[in-house]
Amino acid sequence: MDTLVSVNELAVNLDNPGWLVVDCRFSLADADTGKQAYTEAHIPGAFYTHLEEQMSSPQLPGKTGRHPLPEKTRWIETVQSLGITPATQVVMYDDVGGACAARMWWMLRWIGHEQAAVLNGGLQAWQRAGHEVNSDHPLSRPVGENDYAGLRSLVELIDASDIDSSKQLLLDARDLPRYRGEMEPIDPVAGHIPGALCSPFSGNLDEHGHFLDTEKLSEKFRQAAESTLPVVCYCGSGVTAAHNILAMTIAGMDKCILYPGSWSDWITDPNRPVAIGDGS
Numbered sequence: 001m002d003t004l005v006s007v008n009e010l011a012v013n014l015d016n017p018g019w020l021v022v023d024c025r026f027s028l029a030d031a032d033t034g035k036q037a038y039t040e041a042h043i044p045g046a047f048y049t050h051l052e053e054q055m056s057s058p059q060l061p062g063k064t065g066r067h068p069l070p071e072k073t074r075w076i077e078t079v080q081s082l083g084i085t086p087a088t089q090v091v092m093y094d095d096v097g098g099a100c101a102a103r104m105w106w107m108l109r110w111i112g113h114e115q116a117a118v119l120n121g122g123l124q125a126w127q128r129a130g131h132e133v134n135s136d137h138p139l140s141r142p143v144g145e146n147d148y149a150g151l152r153s154l155v156e157l158i159d160a161s162d163i164d165s166s167k168q169l170l171l172d173a174r175d176l177p178r179y180r181g182e183m184e185p186i187d188p189v190a191g192h193i194p195g196a197l198c199s200p201f202s203g204n205l206d207e208h209g210h211f212l213d214t215e216k217l218s219e220k221f222r223q224a225a226e227s228t229l230p231v232v233c234y235c236g237s238g239v240t241a242a243h244n245i246l247a248m249t250i251a252g253m254d255k256c257i258l259y260p261g262s263w264s265d266w267i268t269d270p271n272r273p274v275a276i277g278d279g280s
Helices: 007-012 033-040 072-081 101-110 122-128 176-180 214-220 222-226 240-250 262-266
Strands: 019-023 089-093 116-119 169-172 231-234 256-258
Touching: 007 122, 072 101, 089 101, 089 122, 101 116, 101 240, 116 122, 169 222, 214 222, 214 240, 231 240, 231 262, 240 256
Parallel strands: 019 089, 089 116, 169 231, 231 256
Antiparallel strands: none
């Protein structure tokens, strides 16, 4: 499975030695909240990965975005320390509609791992279905060799120097007020990359936090699907942009490019243009 896994599918395979579950809960408001919540209760057998400690490199103020990708070799070491091999079916979840889990989904595809899927509906769906959680910490199954060395990346990425809205269709995954520059609670500059369209990741989900069906996702991303230009996704720091890429993959679009640095990286150079409002 390479996009989504249902609660029922995970429940059936929870003891399957070929499956591994990862808890990706994280809060920008308090970087320790997700790990604390995991310690208190999580899906049985799940490991934990921290967005800032394991799925990012340290931010360099004024030089990088808020969540730069780690070195690929370091990320592979993290993956293998959990006991993940290219043959492992990895299932990731969080409690924010897959916003953080999708980051790990993309990062696994970045190193060539195909069998990676997000738990549809997240922890809330698991608990609503009556499945148990516990506080047991599983024993890691570290892998000795780098099984990912010869694998081809399954994703594409781009940096700020190659962003050009005349040559790409840019999709901003942030909510409309932040895109318009009406508010900016996190980054020092408000607005969006000129020429970008607003496509909030929250619009990929229904009222219960499940991904919309393929037909509805296809409609949401219709303009991107019909565009003859490459599609580039960004957000505030390269996290929720991966949610849009996952949603488009579900809808059958497989050539979506991530700008990992995203808005927080774009604004590190004061010479880069900034747009306010709905226009470009």
